[in-house]
Structures are given as C-alpha cells and as structure tokens.
Amino acid sequence: MSETGIPLAGVIGHPIAHSRSPQLHGHWLSRYGLRGHYVPMNVAPDDLAEVLRALPRAGFAGVNVTIPHKRAALALADEVTESARRIGAANTLTFADGRIHADNTDGYGFLENLRQGAPGWDPAAGAATVLGAGGAARAVIVALMDAGVSEVQLTNRTRATAEALRAELGGPIRVRDWMQAGDALRDAALVVNTTSLGMTGGGPFLVPLDGLSADALVTDLVYTPLETPLLRGARDRGCRTVDGLGMLLHQGVPGFERWFGRRPEVDDATRAAVLA
CATH class of the missing domain: 3.40.50.720 (NAD(P)-binding Rossmann-like Domain)
Structure with missing residues (x-):
C-alpha cells in the first residue's frame, strides 16, 4: 500500500510497451470501482534485483513479470509456490512482510x-x-x-x-x-x-x-x-x-485478487477492453 493508501501494482518486462496487462487490470479497477494503479515498467535485466527490492518500499503490493525476467524473478524470491518451482519461472510476485512471494499462474x-x-x-x-x-x-x-x-x-x-x-x-x-x-x-x-x-x-x-x-x-x-x-x-x-x-486474461485473476482485494471476472467485456 502506498503512502496515500492507494494500492499499487504493475508489470515488469524488457521491453514492456506491447503488454496488455495494463488494459486488463485497469479495466477491472474501473469496473469494480476500486482505488488503485497498475503501471507498466520497462526494467533492464541488470536492474531487476534493485527494482524488486525498491518496489515494496515505494508502496507496491506486487507485480506481474514477463519476458525476459520470469526465471530471474523466481531466483530472487524469498518464497516460491510449488507451481512456480515446477515450471521454473515466476509471473506473479506479491510483496508482504518485507518478503517476495513468487507464483506462476500461467498454467x-x-x-x-x-x-x-x-x-x-x-x-x-x-x-x-x-x-x-x-x-x-x-x-x-x-x-x-x-x-x-x-x-x-x-x-x-x-x-x-x-x-x-x-x-x-x-x-x-x-x-x-x-x-x-x-x-x-x-x-x-x-x-x-x-x-x-x-x-x-x-x-x-x-x-x-x-x-x-x-x-x-x-x-x-x-x-x-x-x-x-x-x-x-x-x-x-x-x-x-x-x-x-x-x-492472458485468466492468468491475471489471482494477482489482481491478492493486490486489490477483489476476485475479478473474465467475460466478454474483459476481452473487449483488452482488445480495444
């Protein structure tokens, strides 16, 4: 939670302009009338560890991780789900109690x-x-x-x-x-x-x-x-x-629920928002 009390989350990749996750999470935030921000972040591989350590201090509840950071994010995590361990990569990070929790929701x-x-x-x-x-x-x-x-x-x-x-x-x-x-x-x-x-x-x-x-x-x-x-x-x-x-839509559900406290629905309106 940020200093303003507004939950923050985002997606990290390199490059990141192609990601549709901001449209997805932005649609859900608007649809359910939730306070929060979801931001894309272009992070070079050499900067990933430093950025992940800084984000919780900046008020971020968690982030999605995309190419090329999924394996590196797993290695940097303090706690790893069984799914992420078996897949060998993380796409969903949650920050809590000063620790990085890594999951993989692709499957x-x-x-x-x-x-x-x-x-x-x-x-x-x-x-x-x-x-x-x-x-x-x-x-x-x-x-x-x-x-x-x-x-x-x-x-x-x-x-x-x-x-x-x-x-x-x-x-x-x-x-x-x-x-x-x-x-x-x-x-x-x-x-x-x-x-x-x-x-x-x-x-x-x-x-x-x-x-x-x-x-x-x-x-x-x-x-x-x-x-x-x-x-x-x-x-x-x-x-x-x-x-x-x-x-893409369904893999975003668990992270959104963890960061913003509401389990979102994937329906035709969600598809339309991401395709717009």
Whole structure:
C-alpha cells in the first residue's frame, strides 16, 4: 500500500510497451470501482534485483513479470509456490512482510481458458499434443499433467530441447520429431500450439493438419491474430477451437485478487477492453 493508501501494482518486462496487462487490470479497477494503479515498467535485466527490492518500499503490493525476467524473478524470491518451482519461472510476485512471494499462474490461466472456451472439456479424453518446448510449453505441460491428461506428445523444432524438458518434468511425456508433428496430431484429443508460428510478424505455421480429428479440441497461445492459421484450419475441419487471449486474461485473476482485494471476472467485456 502506498503512502496515500492507494494500492499499487504493475508489470515488469524488457521491453514492456506491447503488454496488455495494463488494459486488463485497469479495466477491472474501473469496473469494480476500486482505488488503485497498475503501471507498466520497462526494467533492464541488470536492474531487476534493485527494482524488486525498491518496489515494496515505494508502496507496491506486487507485480506481474514477463519476458525476459520470469526465471530471474523466481531466483530472487524469498518464497516460491510449488507451481512456480515446477515450471521454473515466476509471473506473479506479491510483496508482504518485507518478503517476495513468487507464483506462476500461467498454467492456471491456460486451464481456465480451456474450461471457459470449451465447456465440458475432459482432460481424460485422450492424449494432448504440444507444439513447442519453451517456457510457455513448460507451464502448459505441468498444468495438463496435473489435470489428468494421460499422455503429452511433445514436438519441437529442436528435438534436444524437447528431450531436456521431458527429462526435467518427468511424467507421461513422449517426444516426437518435428517432422512428425502432423502425425502427432492424428492421435490427439487436444492440440496446443505454444510456438510463435502463425503470430503476426512471426514465421508461418506449416504443420499439416490432414490427420487432425474433428473431435479434437485445438488451442493456440498466440492471440495476435485471434484466429491463427492453426485455429482457422482446425475450425475448417470441424474442431472446437479456443483462442489464446483468454489465457492472458485468466492468468491475471489471482494477482489482481491478492493486490486489490477483489476476485475479478473474465467475460466478454474483459476481452473487449483488452482488445480495444
């Protein structure tokens, strides 16, 4: 709490201008008539430790953390949730009693987006195929295994990276060659793209969808554009699809509640505010 009694929070990244978190939290503050401020902060990696130590003294209740600081923020925290430890990164920090509490809500946001966007989704329906093996994939895989998915088929352009992730996380993960990505879709009840392929300004999404079952649920963590080439192709094959914006919205819920004392709702008005 700041000296004025107004709660402060924000998001730290480098760069930070692209972040939509200020629109999200600003919408919730306005919607619920809460006093508070949520500010974007461009912090270089060499300055992160100093800034995190200073923010509580400046009256901040906590911050979101985005690229490239998620791993470093975890290492600087005094207390770490089990989720953040397993994922190996923090995206939500809360300052209390002079200590930094680190959490990772990406997996929570991913699952809540699926449940909202595809009511009745059953994690036990079959295998999940995950494209990509970076930080986002790590959070998705941990969440899927915790939810009860029987097998995760993991494919990445660099197989060694996928093998390293499988060894680190353990559990029912099967690595497939990137050249077999199309085959990995054939057996999938759920398909998740965690790569930047298909994103505006990114590389093209060229994974063949011929084997994709019409019964599969398909989601893409990319949300610029909202309908990616993967989602468009899957929808054309009759699949249910869920876009990636909801993951951003839902992952912000726990932090907002901790910092501002009100659990916010993710609905159409929230999506519209962030897309505006």
